[in-house]
Amino acid sequence: MSSTDETRPPVSGSPAIPGYGSGQGNGGAGGAKNPRRRNGYHPRRQLALVTYNVRTLRTDEKIVELEDEMSRLRWSIMGLSEVRREGEDTITLKSGNLLYYREGDQLSQGGVGFLVHRSLINNIITIGSVSSRVAYLILRVSKRSLKVIQVYAPTSKHPDEEVEVMYEDKSRAIHKSKTYFNVVMGDFNAKLGKRGDGELRVGEFGYGQRNSRGQRLVPLKMR
Numbered sequence: 257m258s259s260t261d262e263t264r265p266p267v268s269g270s271p272a273i274p275g276y277g278s279g280q281g282n283g284g285a286g287g288a289k290n291p292r293r294r295n296g297y298h299p300r301r302q303l304a305l306v307t308y309n310v311r312t313l314r315t316d317e318k319i320v321e322l323e324d325e326m327s328r329l330r331w332s333i334m335g336l337s338e339v340r341r342e343g344e345d346t347i348t349l350k351s352g353n354l355l356y357y358r359e360g361d362q363l364s365q366g367g368v369g370f371l372v373h374r375s376l377i378n379n380i381i382t383i384g385s386v387s388s389r390v391a392y393l394i395l396r397v398s399k400r401s402l403k404v405i406q407v408y409a410p411t412s413k414h415p416d417e418e419v420e421v422m423y424e425d426k427s428r429a430i431h432k433s434k435t436y437f438n439v440v441m442g443d444f445n446a447k448l449g450k451r452g453d454g455e456l457r458v459g460e461f462g463y464g465q466r467n468s469r470g471q472r473l474v475p476l477k478m479r
Contacts, residue, residue, distance in 0.1 A: 288304045301399065305404060307335040307441040313357065314340045314367075322371070323351055332373050333393065335406030337443040339367040345384060356393070360408075368408050368442070386432070390425040394435060403435040407442030412469065419472065446470040 260314055306329070313319055313336070326334065336357065344358040352374030360366020368391040370383065376395060385391040393404045407426055410418040430438060449466035451458040466474075 263315045266379070281386065301428075303332040303402075304330050305333050305335070305439060305441065306331045307406065307443065308336070309408075309443045310338040310383060311338050312340040314342075319355065321348065323349065323353065326371070330374060333395075333404055334371040335391075335441050336369040336405065337367075337406070337408035339369045340365065341367060341369075344385070348377075354380070356383045356391070358388060358391060360388045362371075366408060368406050370404070370406060382433075386428045387425040389422050390429050390431040392432065394433065397437075400436040402437040402439070403430070405429045405438070405442075407440060407444060409442070409444045409446065409469070411445045412467075419469065423472075423476075440476065444469070444473050446473045448474065 266445075306326075310318070310322060313322065339357045339404065340360065341357045342359055346354065346356045348354055354372040354374070354377050355369065356372070357369030358367055360368075366388055368385060368389060370391060370393050372383075372393070377395065379395045381394040381396055383391075383393045383400065389408050389410075391406045393406075395402045395404070405426060407422065409422050426440060430440075437442075446469035447464060447467045448458055448462050448470045449464050450462045451460055453475070
């Protein structure tokens with residue numbers, strides 16, 4: 257038996273939030289509330305937000321691999337794309353970190369979720385999704401509320417209509433409840449390229465040519 261197997265079994269099997277996380281999917285599209293929430297977040301602690309297309313977290317072994325990779329980095333919240341796990345659930349891992357996921361329209365592809373560092377679990381207000389491509393997490397940070405929205409956009413093989421639906425889902429997530437801060441991140445499957453003249457929304461270090469999906473992303477509004 258390897259040291260990983262001895263020290264970090266992949267999943268505890270217990271719910272992260274009482275009343276949720278049965279292992280059969282918690283119906284989290286409506287959002288799981290956290291009755292254990294406390295305002296224990298230290299105001300000077302910096303949040304590190306990360307987004308990652310994991311390709312698959314279908315097996316518990318893949319979750320262990322992900323946490324091993326992240327142990328080398330400083331992170332607080334990780335938005336996940338292409339989780340490819342079955343159902344929808346919120347569970348606490350043996351590490352103490354919290355995993356929320358929702359499968360895609362097909363088990364073999366898609367799906368979104370979050371990995372939340374164990375130090376922030378008591379700051380979670382709600383966590384859930386509005387679709388298989390858009391998930392949201394609301395935290396209490398100091399005296400403010402923060403909403404993080406994770407997006408997994410359709411690839412270029414999908415019709416533009418599916419992209420527009422995804423953006424509508426993003427807007428639904430923003431409007432689900434009012435928060436002081438909003439962050440939208442994820443895998444938009446778009447190429448922004450270099451910043452155009454007079455463009456302020458795109459950074460100065462872009463590379464290559466913008467494609468049509470990138471052109472749709474540039475005017476993204478937080479409303």
